Each structure stands twice: as C-alpha cells, then as structure tokens.
Amino acid sequence: MLLVIVIWAGNNVLTKSALEEDVTVRTYVFLRLLIVSTLSFALLAIRRQPLRVDRSDYGRFVVAGVSGFGAYNLLFVMGLSRTSAFSAAILIATAPIFTLLFASALGIERVFPRQWLGVAVAFVGIVIFVGEKLLHGLPASGDLLNLLAAVCFAIYGLTTQDLVRRNGAPLTTAWSALIGFVAIAPFTAGALTDQDWQGMQWRGWTAVLYAAVLSMFVAYTLWSWAIGRSTAGRTVPYLFLIPVFTGLFSVIFLRDDIGVYQLVGAGFALVGVALARRSAGVR
Numbered sequence: 001m002l003l004v005i006v007i008w009a010g011n012n013v014l015t016k017s018a019l020e021e022d023v024t025v026r027t028y029v030f031l032r033l034l035i036v037s038t039l040s041f042a043l044l045a046i047r048r049q050p051l052r053v054d055r056s057d058y059g060r061f062v063v064a065g066v067s068g069f070g071a072y073n074l075l076f077v078m079g080l081s082r083t084s085a086f087s088a089a090i091l092i093a094t095a096p097i098f099t100l101l102f103a104s105a106l107g108i109e110r111v112f113p114r115q116w117l118g119v120a121v122a123f124v125g126i127v128i129f130v131g132e133k134l135l136h137g138l139p140a141s142g143d144l145l146n147l148l149a150a151v152c153f154a155i156y157g158l159t160t161q162d163l164v165r166r167n168g169a170p171l172t173t174a175w176s177a178l179i180g181f182v183a184i185a186p187f188t189a190g191a192l193t194d195q196d197w198q199g200m201q202w203r204g205w206t207a208v209l210y211a212a213v214l215s216m217f218v219a220y221t222l223w224s225w226a227i228g229r230s231t232a233g234r235t236v237p238y239l240f241l242i243p244v245f246t247g248l249f250s251v252i253f254l255r256d257d258i259g260v261y262q263l264v265g266a267g268f269a270l271v272g273v274a275l276a277r278r279s280a281g282v283r
Contacts, residue, residue, distance in 0.1 A: 001226055001238040004219045009089065009245030011215035013253055014207045015077065016085040022204025025077050026191030028211070033069060033181035035212035036220075040174035053167055053175065060159050061175050068156025069180020069216075074187070075149035082142025084256055089246035090129060090266045091146040096273050097122045098154035108158070115276045122272025129265030169225040177216070243270065 019025060044051060053061065080088045097119055103109040126147070133140045156176075163172045243266060250256040 001222075002241070004222050004226075005238055005241045006245055007214050007219045009242050009249055011211050012080065012085040012089050012242070012246045013249040014203075014210055016080055016088075016250075017254060018204045018207035019077070019081045022199075022201050023208065024191050024195055025081050026188040027195040028208060029073050029077050029184060030188035030191065031208045032212045032216060033073065033177060033184065035209070036216040037174070037177045037181045039213065039217045040170065040177050043170060044174055047170075049168075049171065051171070051174075053171065057163060057166065060163055061172075062179055064156055064159040064163060064172070065176040065179025066183045067152045067159065068220075069177050070183035071180075072149050072152040072156060073180070073216075074184050075145050075152060079142040079145030079149060082139065082145065085250045085254065086243060086247045086256060086258055086262065086266075087129070087143055088146045089243040090262075090269055091126070091143055092150050092153065093243050093273060094122055094126060094147070094269055095150040095153040095157070097276055098151045099157055100276050102154055102158055106158075118272045118275025120272070121275060122269050125265045125268025125270070125272055127265075128261060128268060132259075132261035132265065164225065169221050173217075173221045177220075 015028070019028065041051075076088065076092065079091075100109065100111065100115060100119065104111040130140050130143045133143065160172055160176070163176075247258060247266075251258065
C-alpha cells in the first residue's frame with residue numbers, strides 16, 4: 001500500500017506539470033483509460049484467464065467502472081488542472097470519510113462516536129482549506145471537483161471489495177477500466193482532434209504513460225488486491241499519506257508554496273480521517 005501511495009503522489013505532480021503546457025484534460029483522460037484497458041485485457045490474455053463474470057456482478061461492475069475509473073478520473077484531472085497538486089491530494093484524501101458515511105448508510109459498518117468526531121473534524125478542515133481561497137477571491141472550482149472525485153473513489157472502494165474476492169484483482173481492474181472508458185469516451189474523444197500532437201512534448205507523453213501504466217494499471221490492481229485481502233475500511237487510511245508525499249514532491253519539483261491556512265486545513269482533514277477510520281467495527 002505504501003508503494004501505491006508513492007506512485008499516486010508522483011502522478012499528482014507529474015500530471016499537474018503536464019496539464020499546464022503539454023496535454024489537454026480530456027485527451028489525457030481518454031488516453032489513460034484506453035491504455036490501461038488494453039493492458040489489462042492483454043495481461044488476462046497472456047494468462048489465458050477466462051473473462052466471464054457472474055451475471056449477478058454485472059451491476060457492481062458498472063458502478064465500479066463508472067465511479068472508480070470514468071467519473072473519478074475525469075473529475076480528478078479536471079480539478080487538478082484548476083488547483084494545485086497539494087490541494088487536489090488533500091481533498092482526494094477525504095475519500096475515507098465518504099466511505100465511512102456510505103458504509104454506515106448501507107449497514108456495512110458500525111460507526112462509533114469517535115468516528116463521527118473524525119468526520120466533523122475532517123469537514124472543518126475542508127471548510128478551512130476551501131474557505132480560505134473563497135475569502136481571498138480565489139477560484140475553488142478545482143477543489144470542489146476533487147471533492148466529488150473523492151466521493152466517486154469511496155464508492156469504487158466499497159463496490160470492488162466483494163468483486164475482487166470473487167473475481168480476483170486483475171479481472172476486476174480490467175472490466176472496471178473498460179466500463180469506465182466506455183462511459184467517458186463520448187465526453188473525451190472529441191478532444192483528440194483539438195490536441196496539438198506536434199507540440200506535445202516528452203513530459204506530456206511521460207505523464208500519460210506513467211498515469212496509465214504505473215498509476216492506474218499497476219497501482220489500481222495492487223489497491224484492489226489489498227482490498228480483497230482485507231477490507232475497504234482498513235486500506236483506505238493509507239490515502240491520507242498521499243498529501244504528505246504530494247506536498248513534498250510539489251515543493252521539490254514544482255516549487256510550490258504551501259500557505260499556513262492550507263497546512264492548518266490539511267492537518268484538520270487528515271486528523272479527521274485518521275479518527276474516522278479508528279476502531280471501525282465491520283458487521
């Protein structure tokens with residue numbers, strides 16, 4: 001899980017850098033999902049693994065693909081293009097909060113008073129983080145898009161838990177990625193004609209390949225495998241380490257300045273996530 005976190009933090013910084021000059025948001029998302037879908041099914045073909053899944057899982061695969069691959073990636077990259085890599089990472093790290101809320105609503109987990117306190121603290125952090133921008137007249141649309149992306153990732157985590165146990169991580173990743181690609185293709189394919197392919201430098205291609213091969217194909221499979229070996233509630237706490245590495249990489253490679261209010265809001269959000277995930281009782 002720590003390896004997955006480092007990969008995702010690096011993807012935040014590399015993608016942010018590439019989106020500023022080399023590749024458009026919709027082209028990036030289209031190519032990323034196309035590549036990972038192709039690689040996933042190629043791996044299954046090499047292994048000669050059957051592609052069939054139980055009919056009772058069709059609905060879950062649709063939800064997993066649309067939420068975790070289609071909607072999450074489109075919302076995340078759109079948000080990242082409008083805010084800093086550190087801000088995006090902080091807000092995506094709130095996904096465990098939404099996982100907890102959904103798990104409680106669906107009766108999957110018992111929620112203890114300490115966890116509800118964590119939810120409250122995390123949302124205070126979000127208010128500080130986003131509110132500071134609004135008070136200074138700065139746009140916060142990117143932050144709001146990343147909050148929606150966090151909701152989608154929470155749905156994906158809960159949905160894939162049973163899918164991985166029944167079908168394995170590679171097959172779950174392959175079908176989820178393909179469904180996500182089909183879902184976002186109508187909204188992103190048109191960008192291919194607008195992309196300046198000749199002006200797309202090595203950084204743009206590196207970002208796309210890194211995002212598809214390492215960040216999605218390898219890391220998503222590892223993430224699904226970890227969820228299948230444990231539970232969504234026990235693996236998602238690792239998400240709050242992503243901002244730590246993203247912030248460090250941003251300062252080193254992007255020369256970003258991280259303000260006091262950002263650090264305070266981030267601190268509240270991450271402490272809230274930690275409290276919310278502590279002493280979870282799974283039914």
